[in-house]
Amino acid sequence: MLHLITSSIGFYFVLSAFLIGALGSLILSKNDKYANIWSNFFSILGSSTGLIFAISVMITGKTFSFKFNSLYQHLLSFAFNIDMLSAFFIGIISLIAIFCSFFALGYVKHFYKNYNIGALGFFYNILIGSLILVVTSSNAIWFLVAWEMMSISSYFLVVYDRKDESNVKAGLLYLIMTYVGTAFILFAFLLIYKYTNSFDFSIIKSNINLIPLVTKNFIFIFFIVGFGVKAGIIPFHIWLPLAHPAAPSHVSALMSGVMIKTGIYMFIRIFMDILQPIPVWWGITIIIIGSISSLLGVLYALTEHDIKKLLAYHSIENIGIILLGLGSSMIFNSLGMISLSLLSLMASLFHTLNHAVFKSLLFLSAGSVINEVHTRNMEEYGGIIKYMPQTALFFLIGSMAISALPPFNGFFSEWLTFQSLFQGITQLHSSLSWIFIIAVGSLAFTGGLALTCFVKAFGSIFLAKPRSQEVKSAKESSLSMRIGMGFLALFSILLGLFSGYTTILLEKVGRGLSVFNETFSSISISGNQLFKLNNGFSSIGASSVFIFIILGILFIIFIFKYLVNRDQKIKTGKTWSCGTELTPRMEITSTGFARSIILIFKGILKPSLQSDIEYHDFQSRYLPKSITITFKVNNVYSNYFYKPIQEIFNGLSMKVKKIQSGNINLYISYIFIILIILLYIIL
Amino acid sequence: MNIIILILQFIFVPIISPFFIGLIKKIKAKLQNRQGASVFQIYKDLWKLLHKDEIISNDASWIFKIAPFIVFGVTFVVGANIPLFSSNLPIYLSGDILLIIYLLSVGTFFLALSGIDTGSSFGGFGSSREMTVSAIAEGGLLFSLLTISIIYGTTNLFDISSGNIFASNHFILSIILAFIGFFIVLLAETGRFPYDNPDTHLELTMIHESMILEYSGKRLALMEWASANKYVIFTSLGANIFLPYGISYNTGILSIILGILFLILKISFFSFIIGVIESRIAKFRFFRLPDLLLVSFILSIIAIGLIN
Numbered sequence: 001m002l003h004l005i006t007s008s009i010g011f012y013f014v015l016s017a018f019l020i021g022a023l024g025s026l027i028l029s030k031n032d033k034y035a036n037i038w039s040n041f042f043s044i045l046g047s048s049t050g051l052i053f054a055i056s057v058m059i060t061g062k063t064f065s066f067k068f069n070s071l072y073q074h075l076l077s078f079a080f081n082i083d084m085l086s087a088f089f090i091g092i093i094s095l096i097a098i099f100c101s102f103f104a105l106g107y108v109k110h111f112y113k114n115y116n117i118g119a120l121g122f123f124y125n126i127l128i129g130s131l132i133l134v135v136t137s138s139n140a141i142w143f144l145v146a147w148e149m150m151s152i153s154s155y156f157l158v159v160y161d162r163k164d165e166s167n168v169k170a171g172l173l174y175l176i177m178t179y180v181g182t183a184f185i186l187f188a189f190l191l192i193y194k195y196t197n198s199f200d201f202s203i204i205k206s207n208i209n210l211i212p213l214v215t216k217n218f219i220f221i222f223f224i225v226g227f228g229v230k231a232g233i234i235p236f237h238i239w240l241p242l243a244h245p246a247a248p249s250h251v252s253a254l255m256s257g258v259m260i261k262t263g264i265y266m267f268i269r270i271f272m273d274i275l276q277p278i279p280v281w282w283g284i285t286i287i288i289i290g291s292i293s294s295l296l297g298v299l300y301a302l303t304e305h306d307i308k309k310l311l312a313y314h315s316i317e318n319i320g321i322i323l324l325g326l327g328s329s330m331i332f333n334s335l336g337m338i339s340l341s342l343l344s345l346m347a348s349l350f351h352t353l354n355h356a357v358f359k360s361l362l363f364l365s366a367g368s369v370i371n372e373v374h375t376r377n378m379e380e381y382g383g384i385i386k387y388m389p390q391t392a393l394f395f396l397i398g399s400m401a402i403s404a405l406p407p408f409n410g411f412f413s414e415w416l417t418f419q420s421l422f423q424g425i426t427q428l429h430s431s432l433s434w435i436f437i438i439a440v441g442s443l444a445f446t447g448g449l450a451l452t453c454f455v456k457a458f459g460s461i462f463l464a465k466p467r468s469q470e471v472k473s474a475k476e477s478s479l480s481m482r483i484g485m486g487f488l489a490l491f492s493i494l495l496g497l498f499s500g501y502t503t504i505l506l507e508k509v510g511r512g513l514s515v516f517n518e519t520f521s522s523i524s525i526s527g528n529q530l531f532k533l534n535n536g537f538s539s540i541g542a543s544s545v546f547i548f549i550i551l552g553i554l555f556i557i558f559i560f561k562y563l564v565n566r567d568q569k570i571k572t573g574k575t576w577s578c579g580t581e582l583t584p585r586m587e588i589t590s591t592g593f594a595r596s597i598i599l600i601f602k603g604i605l606k607p608s609l610q611s612d613i614e615y616h617d618f619q620s621r622y623l624p625k626s627i628t629i630t631f632k633v634n635n636v637y638s639n640y641f642y643k644p645i646q647e648i649f650n651g652l653s654m655k656v657k658k659i660q661s662g663n664i665n666l667y668i669s670y671i672f673i674i675l676i677i678l679l680y681i682i683l
Numbered sequence: 684m685n686i687i688i689l690i691l692q693f694i695f696v697p698i699i700s701p702f703f704i705g706l707i708k709k710i711k712a713k714l715q716n717r718q719g720a721s722v723f724q725i726y727k728d729l730w731k732l733l734h735k736d737e738i739i740s741n742d743a744s745w746i747f748k749i750a751p752f753i754v755f756g757v758t759f760v761v762g763a764n765i766p767l768f769s770s771n772l773p774i775y776l777s778g779d780i781l782l783i784i785y786l787l788s789v790g791t792f793f794l795a796l797s798g799i800d801t802g803s804s805f806g807g808f809g810s811s812r813e814m815t816v817s818a819i820a821e822g823g824l825l826f827s828l829l830t831i832s833i834i835y836g837t838t839n840l841f842d843i844s845s846g847n848i849f850a851s852n853h854f855i856l857s858i859i860l861a862f863i864g865f866f867i868v869l870l871a872e873t874g875r876f877p878y879d880n881p882d883t884h885l886e887l888t889m890i891h892e893s894m895i896l897e898y899s900g901k902r903l904a905l906m907e908w909a910s911a912n913k914y915v916i917f918t919s920l921g922a923n924i925f926l927p928y929g930i931s932y933n934t935g936i937l938s939i940i941l942g943i944l945f946l947i948l949k950i951s952f953f954s955f956i957i958g959v960i961e962s963r964i965a966k967f968r969f970f971r972l973p974d975l976l977l978v979s980f981i982l983s984i985i986a987i988g989l990i991n
């Protein structure tokens with residue numbers, strides 16, 4: 001049985017489930033209900049077999065590759081390579097897809113009669129299937145085909161709610177940015193082809209010495225831009241906060257939790273596997289990008305009051321944290337400190353997994369809130385915890401996990417990331433260790449700011465009094481949605497509690513890469529999930545942390561609730577508001593909550609305050625009729641990065657315009673001149 | 684004997700913490716030429732609050748009700764897992780600096796949520812200010828402790844406190860800089876001057892007091908007590924990591940008693956300094972606080988830079 005699963009047959013079964021799901025829901029698109037059930041049934045089937053497939057491959061270590069059919073003299077071959085790294089990413093994709101699909105069963109109902117459910121099911125299944133193709137293909141052309149399938153299917157999901165003008169705009173921006181990225185990827189692969197004469201990853205890897213270092217550096221930069229667009233690193237992230245909120249929530253969860261990770265997967269695949277060995281400055285670049293993305297991501301998240309945009313900015317932040325781990329892994333790798341490099345790679349993989357879990361949890365719970373309140377504006381929420389208590393609990397768990405609070409999973413992966421950065425500070429010499437000091441600093445501030453941001457998010461969504469009438473009619477979401485969220489919440493706890501086992505598995509995944517084949521482990525994990533760095537720098541025990549916290553708090557509750565003054569009377573009364581009637585307008589808003597931090601970081605965020613006053617009598621200006629105040633945060637990257645590029649392009653276009661006279665004779669002479677030049681070059 | 688030491692370690696912080704809050708008040712009173720209340724007054728206050736009935740706002744949710752237990756529970760767990768009077772304990776959680784910092788954040792998280800929960804504007808602004816200060820303080824706190832960790836080659840607080848920090852003069856400047864950085868963060872995290880005024884309920888100045896404004900009875904007692912615990916946690920971290928004199932290295936009765944006496948002496952010394960600071964300087968304007976915290980961050984970074 002196991003033999004059958006960990007073979008190409010198991011893999012085909014997974015893919016065909018998604019294909020059947022996609023086509024079937026198109027056929028059933030006349031009936032909303034059947035289309036929804038069909039598409040989600042097959043995506044659950046496909047992704048649960050995908051999860052079993054991935055776990056069996058990772059546990060047995062039986063990796064395999066196969067290809068069928070070569071076209072055009074092995075330029076394009078449908079080649080698959082399922083190694084430990086691919087299996088790990090298939091595992092993440094499947095795990096998240098299962099619960100997103102459960103959630104979709106209930107969530108999609110509100111689209112009935114408005115939109116074509118069959119199309120949603122079609123693109124949804126295609127997206128999951130192509131995500132799996134992306135992380136398994138081992139031929140550059142075939143990879144690009146899968147990459148495009150992923151981009152296009154996700155584009156259609158972003159513009160699915162097309163009655164909202166802004167969603168269509170967001171989709172367009174997403175498409176443009178994606179193609180800019182793909183162009184860079186294509187260019188890098190062509191450069192590689194020029195020297196190695198192959199698009200096959202394994203042949204490229206064995207012929208990597210043929211590429212001169214200068215070209216290799218260019219390839220590195222092209223890949224950073226190309227995959228960085230998909231991963232959402234700053235400054236290529238501008239599509240992300242617009243496109244992720246536009247999609248239906250279960251798709252946002254999939255995009256934020258999983259799709260942006262394909263960028264990380266390709267970073268690891270290319271930098272840690274194919275292009276080995278790598279120079280030191282690559283890792284330094286990745287660490288700097290990671291520091292900037294994490295810090296700016298969380299700062300922009302603080303300025304948001306659109307719940308899904310806030311979460312999308314947190315994805316940028318977490319990609320930054322993942323890159324901090326990956327970057328230090330690359331630096332250690334170039335310096336030959338292989339076991340530390342493995343440790344850092346484990347940290348980055350662990351955070352990839354954890355972020356997928358808690359970010360999709362947060363997106364799903366945000367989705368169920370939006371479904372009830374019909375707005376994404378956090379200023380119109382408030383007090384939802386009384387109407388949707390379970391969703392609130394799930395969001396609370398997600399918030400604590402993403403803020404790296406123990407004992408949830410986020411803490412353990414950030415702990416590992418911190419440890420790998422600490423090792424950089426202690427083991428490296430002055431100039432390089434400063435890079436790590438900067439990284440630790442940005443990670444520390446990111447942690448504190450993320451906590452603030454989630455106090456703001458949870459506080460203004462779920463606590464205090466309702467700020468709009470819609471909230472008062474909100475009801476707890478349906479069972480299938482709660483199953484989706486509940487299991488993800490459970491996973492955030494379990495991945496924390498069993499972080500030791502997870503780390504062992506991740507070490508195995510890391511060792512699957514040929515650079516780490518024979519590496520000594522730099523971390524040891526003993527029975528009760530106790531991690532210990534082998535040089536004795538740090539240790540932490542996951543289960544003892546768990547038990548201590550739970551027992552400590554239960555002990556306190558027991559003593560103070562049941563032993564001290566047991567027959568205390570508790571009355572309910574009004575909140576004190578200086579004698580006036582308490583209204584929702586008195587409570588703090590999410591804008592107000594973050595305002596002081598925004599002002600502190602005004603050098604980076606450049607907030608602006610615009611007020612328009614309308615007077616009763618314009619001449620005297622004593623009695624204002626209405627005052628409108630707009631808080632805005634100026635986009636630094638759009639002012640200093642995208643605007644100049646746009647101006648350059650506009651300027652170039654204007655210059656090019658001069659050679660266009662409209663006279664056909666002139667155009668023929670252009671062709672003639674070009675022809676002569678080309679002939680000269682060739683002959 | 685081990686059991687007794689362990690129990691002592693667990694209850695030490697909650698038992699002793701009200702005393703030091705009373706001590707600071709006494710010192711301030713003396714500096715202001717007042718008689719002041721007894722140093723044990725806080726115990727009496729807590730006792731009284733614990734036996735009172737409670738009023739809970741009808742806008743509050745279960746977060747408000749459970750927060751005091753979590754906030755207090757976290758300080759209880761942290762207090763049991765940092766070096767106090769002995770650096771040699773039979774068992775402990777891990778004493779890892781990151782764990783301690785992030786565990787304290789759990790308390791801050793629930794404290795801030797409970798401030799928002801009742802819908803009062805005081806609570807909301809208190810939470811906003813608390814989170815702002817603690818977010819910016821995080822860098823300084825982590826780096827000042829990291830400096831010492833790097834010097835010792837371990838992030839375990841118990842191992843750090845058992846070493847002799849002044850064995851080599853090589854790192855003395857780093858340690859002093861890191862200590863200044865830590866002390867600035869200590870004032871911020873424990874809500875003392877110039878960050879917060881622990882004595883007033885005046886809306887312009889308060890951070891901590893406004894978050895717990897809606898609490899009464901038992902839950903108020905727990906919140907006040909938890910903040911006293913946090914004070915002892917931070918001062919004993921400062922005492923045992925930066926000035927590890929007198930801490931017991933073994934489990935002999937005499938050295939344990941000596942360790943306790945030394946710790947009380949050192950925390951009293953910190954309390955005296957804080958009392959003097961609170962009597963001498965005014966509270967800072969809110970938007971000047973980040974400058975001070977960034978000073979702490981930069982000092983600690985320089986301290987790390989000096990090691991290499």
